[in-house]
Amino acid sequence: MAGGGPTEIPRWVDYLLVPLVNLVVALLLTGIVVIAVGASPVDALESLVYGAVGYPEAIGFTLYYATNFIFTGLAVAVAFHAGLFNIGGEGQAYIGGLGVGLVCLALDGWPWPIVLPVAVIAAAAFGAAWAFIPGYLQAKRGSHIVITTIMFNFIASALMTYLLVDVLIEPGQQAPRSREFAQAVWLPNIRDLFTPFGIDVGESPLNFASLLAVAACILVWLFMWHTRWGYELRTVGQSERAARYAGISPARSIILAMAISGALAGLVGVNDIMGVHHYLLIGSTGGVGFVGIAVALMGRNHPVGIVMAALLFGALYQGGSEIAFDIPAITKDMVVVIQGLVILFCGALENMFKPQIAALFRPRRLAEAT
Numbered sequence: 001m002a003g004g005g006p007t008e009i010p011r012w013v014d015y016l017l018v019p020l021v022n023l024v025v026a027l028l029l030t031g032i033v034v035i036a037v038g039a040s041p042v043d044a045l046e047s048l049v050y051g052a053v054g055y056p057e058a059i060g061f062t063l064y065y066a067t068n069f070i071f072t073g074l075a076v077a078v079a080f081h082a083g084l085f086n087i088g089g090e091g092q093a094y095i096g097g098l099g100v101g102l103v104c105l106a107l108d109g110w111p112w113p114i115v116l117p118v119a120v121i122a123a124a125a126f127g128a129a130w131a132f133i134p135g136y137l138q139a140k141r142g143s144h145i146v147i148t149t150i151m152f153n154f155i156a157s158a159l160m161t162y163l164l165v166d167v168l169i170e171p172g173q174q175a176p177r178s179r180e181f182a183q184a185v186w187l188p189n190i191r192d193l194f195t196p197f198g199i200d201v202g203e204s205p206l207n208f209a210s211l212l213a214v215a216a217c218i219l220v221w222l223f224m225w226h227t228r229w230g231y232e233l234r235t236v237g238q239s240e241r242a243a244r245y246a247g248i249s250p251a252r253s254i255i256l257a258m259a260i261s262g263a264l265a266g267l268v269g270v271n272d273i274m275g276v277h278h279y280l281l282i283g284s285t286g287g288v289g290f291v292g293i294a295v296a297l298m299g300r301n302h303p304v305g306i307v308m309a310a311l312l313f314g315a316l317y318q319g320g321s322e323i324a325f326d327i328p329a330i331t332k333d334m335v336v337v338i339q340g341l342v343i344l345f346c347g348a349l350e351n352m353f354k355p356q357i358a359a360l361f362r363p364r365r366l367a368e369a370t
Helices: 010-035 042-053 057-082 089-106 112-141 147-166 191-197 209-226 228-238 240-245 250-266 268-277 288-298 302-326 332-348 354-369
Strands: none
Touching: 010 042, 010 302, 010 332, 010 354, 042 057, 042 209, 042 240, 042 302, 057 089, 057 228, 057 250, 057 288, 057 302, 089 112, 089 147, 089 250, 089 268, 089 288, 089 332, 112 250, 112 354, 209 250, 209 268, 209 302, 228 240, 228 250, 228 302, 240 250, 250 268, 250 288, 250 354, 302 332
16 A cells, blocks of 8 residues: 555555465365365366356356355445444345345236336345344344344245245245246346347346446445445444544444345345246345355455455356366365365455465565655
């Protein structure tokens, strides 16, 4: 950082080099695991890269997964800037999908350009409402946000199971899912937009929700760094005592941060429910809320970093499927282990090597300062 103190490390080291080292270490350990099961790490890496970006459909799937990770990564980041660790993105995304599904069922047959804004509002409102309660309990009752958001994940799962088994289930069938939406409300595939420009994403599920994810990144950046409310959230996250001294209400900022966080996570439902499945079903989120934690940490809670991290994890998800298909020795369970190692080092252990890396740059900074 150009204006930082003599003990600070350059911004590019913290935002680029440290995550890159974590990723390399994760891949090296992954190579050891691959060797242990009798496969070639080089072949596995080639299969991973080809499966993620080697042909148009693969690119489309990678971007589709990345879209969900952008939503949940932004959700975690907004809460984190306010000093909150929201790990309830999974439940908030689930309930956001319920909002989308109810809108699509109610506006059956309406054209999607009219239904989409209503569905987006419903997804954000349902997700925000689900996150508001833990935020309120934290701000007004002192309940720990980690505990309450964990519990609300389970409550969301139980609620959706009840609704899809006893209330919203399609008449005459046994599978716990709603009836399919009318085709008029389906989100168009993104290839309909890209084809005139010669861009091919194959028969992938990539849809217009990816453009919504880009818009969400821009809006979060503007909100967090260019509005008074974003400044207040970041101030509360740095020091509640300083925030109170400045006349900022920590309780109000905490509730606002959690509501915005839940709204962002709820937008996952637009991508999955309205854009891909076209009906409500159990387990539609598939763990994206938890991956969003690693995406936010690796992206240093900044929209640009989150996009890059989401693309990486999208590539891991899509490329991992290709590995399991091409290399029989690497099963789907092994793919989960590989993904878990990357999440471990890029998320939970993100600062493991930071002191050693920082030590390589601090002496020069100290010399320049003197």
